[in-house]
Amino acid sequence: MTDPDRLEPLAVLRQLPDWANCPADAPVTRLGGLTNRVFRIDLPDGPVVVRLPGKGTEAYIDREIEAHNARVAETAGVSPRLLHVDPARGVMVTTHVDGVTMTPEGFAGRAGAPARAARAFAQLHRSGLQFRHRFELFSEIETYRKQVAALGVALPEGYDATVESAGTIRAALASRPVPLAPCHCDPLCENFIDTGSRMWVVDWEYSGMNDPMWDLGDLSVEAGFDAAQDAELLAAYFDGAVPPDAEARMVIYKAMCDLLWTLWGLVQHGNGNEAEDFWAYATGRLERCRALMAGPGFDAHVDRLARGG
Numbered sequence: 001m002t003d004p005d006r007l008e009p010l011a012v013l014r015q016l017p018d019w020a021n022c023p024a025d026a027p028v029t030r031l032g033g034l035t036n037r038v039f040r041i042d043l044p045d046g047p048v049v050v051r052l053p054g055k056g057t058e059a060y061i062d063r064e065i066e067a068h069n070a071r072v073a074e075t076a077g078v079s080p081r082l083l084h085v086d087p088a089r090g091v092m093v094t095t096h097v098d099g100v101t102m103t104p105e106g107f108a109g110r111a112g113a114p115a116r117a118a119r120a121f122a123q124l125h126r127s128g129l130q131f132r133h134r135f136e137l138f139s140e141i142e143t144y145r146k147q148v149a150a151l152g153v154a155l156p157e158g159y160d161a162t163v164e165s166a167g168t169i170r171a172a173l174a175s176r177p178v179p180l181a182p183c184h185c186d187p188l189c190e191n192f193i194d195t196g197s198r199m200w201v202v203d204w205e206y207s208g209m210n211d212p213m214w215d216l217g218d219l220s221v222e223a224g225f226d227a228a229q230d231a232e233l234l235a236a237y238f239d240g241a242v243p244p245d246a247e248a249r250m251v252i253y254k255a256m257c258d259l260l261w262t263l264w265g266l267v268q269h270g271n272g273n274e275a276e277d278f279w280a281y282a283t284g285r286l287e288r289c290r291a292l293m294a295g296p297g298f299d300a301h302v303d304r305l306a307r308g309g
Helices: 003-014 065-075 104-109 111-127 137-150 159-165 165-174 213-222 227-238 244-270 280-294 298-307
Strands: 028-032 038-042 046-052 082-086 091-095 181-183 192-194 200-201 208-210
Touching: 003 028, 003 046, 065 082, 065 111, 065 137, 065 181, 104 111, 104 213, 111 181, 111 192, 111 200, 111 227, 137 165, 137 200, 137 280, 159 165, 159 244, 159 280, 165 244, 165 298, 181 213, 208 213, 213 227, 213 244, 227 244, 244 280, 244 298, 280 298
Parallel strands: none
Antiparallel strands: 028 038, 038 046, 046 091, 082 091, 181 208, 192 200
16 A cells, blocks of 8 residues: 555544544555545554545535435444544545455355345345435436536447337336335445354445345346355345245346446546446446346346236
């Protein structure tokens, strides 16, 4: 880690009243993040996690909503304790969870990890608590398209045609509305911390009230789950028999999350985010979306949802 990377989060932390006297030489570890910068800072009374906002995130992240939803997720018992949040600056400080930050390999190699993630989702979704913001797939697509256009970034070839072909999916979802629940909406593997006995969930930037099956479908895609892992995820979430319409929604959202996050990748590309090659990220997600929609059984899931089971 370069010295400025170490000094900035420490300087931010020392500006806050509760940490004004923290050691200037406290160890700092970069924890990652595609857009934001996240650091562990080891203090005499235990480590904390400091999140600094990424460049350009103010254009598409409402930090007031994020702060509210992070507090609600803490109340639901699925997210670490929020020690400080400043929505105006995008700075957040939380307790550090002693566990393994997940990856696709981690989900594949840690027995029961998909089930633990499912139980965390279920705890949140069934909490009866309310998030601010309605995360609605096709509204989110339109919002991101406007941001992409404003940045002067061209859509990948075939994007408009894929959105058009998703019209039957939009109609099927609209015909079978479900009760909304507080959802994470951006379940990257790295947003899960596994202690071996439970899964903690972090990063509530994109959270909102949504169809609960979005969280399951999106996690399945991000973690690269196979059929057995999908079955484990669903069985643990429902603690038994899985409703056919729920499985259909999960499969549909596996494709639709890629359709949405293609645009997110284009926004990162347009903002010059150097965390990775975001043009390749975006085109790769679009290709996977189209492959999932063309895959065996996908149309049957859409038909099942449209028929109501």
